[in-house]
Amino acid sequence: xxxxxxxxxxxxxxxxxxxxxxxxxxxxxxxxxxxxxxxxxxxxxxxxxxxxxxxxxxxxxxxxxxxxxxxxxxxxxxxxxxxxxxxxxxxxxxxxxxxxxxxxxxxxxxxxxxxxxxxxxxx
Numbered sequence: 634x635x636x637x638x639x640x641x642x643x644x645x646x647x648x649x650x651x652x653x654x655x656x657x658x659x660x661x662x663x664x665x666x667x668x669x670x671x672x673x674x675x676x677x678x679x680x681x682x683x684x685x686x687x688x689x690x691x692x693x694x695x696x697x698x699x700x701x702x703x704x705x706x707x708x709x710x711x712x713x714x715x716x717x718x719x720x721x722x723x724x725x726x727x728x729x730x731x732x733x734x735x736x737x738x739x740x741x742x743x744x745x746x747x748x749x750x751x752x753x754x755x756x
Contacts, residue, residue: 635659635745639726642750645716649754653711655726655747660706662729665737668722669749675725679711680737689737716754723749 636658645651655664665680679700681688688700699712713720727743729735735742 635661635728635730637726637728637745637747639724639747639750641710642724642752644753644755646756647717647754649716650712650714651716651752653713653724653726653750653752654703654708655710656704656708657706657728657745660731661745662731662733663737663742664709664726664728665743666700666709666711667725667727667740668720668752669725670722675740676722677738678724680727680742681709682737687737691738713752716752718754721752721754723751725749 639655641653663682666678667675668678669675677691679690681700683706697715701710703710726747728745729742730744
C-alpha cells in the first residue's frame with residue numbers, strides 16, 4: 634500500500650502563489666493532483682506519467698499551475714500561481730500503481746490518495 638504525504642496548503646490572497654508537495658512511500662506509475670470543494674466531486678488539476686515524462690492539466694489551469702517532479706517516481710510538486718477565489722478547495726495528491734495505465738485526468742487511473750491539504754484564496 635503506497636502512502637502519500639502532502640504538504641503546502643494554506644491561505645493566500647487572490648493573485649498569490651502556493652506550492653504543494655507530495656511524497657510517495659514507494660515507486661509509482663504516475664502521480665497527480667485533484668481538488669474538491671464541499672458538496673462537489675473531485676476535479677482533475679494536473680498529472681504526470683513517469684515513463685514518458687508526460688504531464689497534463691485541467692482546462693481551468695490555463696498556464697497558472699506547473700506540476701514538476703522532485704524525485705523520480707516518488708514525489709511531485711504543484712506550483713500554483715495567480716490563484717483565484719474559485720481555486721479554493723481541498724487538494725489531494727493521487728498515485729497509480731506500477732503498471733497501472735489510464736488517462737491522467739480520470740479518477741480510475743489512480744489507486745492511492747493522500748489525506749488532502751486545504752487551500753483558501755480570499756482577500
